[in-house]
Amino acid sequence: MKQKPIVGKDGKIELSTTELPEGTVVEVIMLIEPLTEEDETTYLLKSKSNKKHLLKAVENVEKRNLIYVDLDEYEKSCL
Numbered sequence: 001m002k003q004k005p006i007v008g009k010d011g012k013i014e015l016s017t018t019e020l021p022e023g024t025v026v027e028v029i030m031l032i033e034p035l036t037e038e039d040e041t042t043y044l045l046k047s048k049s050n051k052k053h054l055l056k057a058v059e060n061v062e063k064r065n066l067i068y069v070d071l072d073e074y075e076k077s078c079l
Contacts, residue, residue, distance in 0.1 A: 004033075 005013050013030075020026070044050040060066065 001017060001019065003015055003017075005015055007013055015028070041054070044054055
């Protein structure tokens with residue numbers, strides 16, 4: 001079961017279900033959602049230029065048009 005209750009006054013959280021009989025023992029695990037509702041991709045797709053770059057990157061991945069970088073070699077070249 002999955003529910004998304006909102007923390008109320010004095011930190012009270014209420015869950016209700018008609019699917020379980022009274023007296024059923026349950027374990028509750030809470031995952032705290034980030035304050036922002038949108039993910040990074042949604043945020044980046046709002047800008048026309050970012051959207052263009054992201055869609056081009058997806059296209060490149062799908063076409064296997066990738067550039068591989070040896071990080072050890074790159075690091076040596078920067079020293």
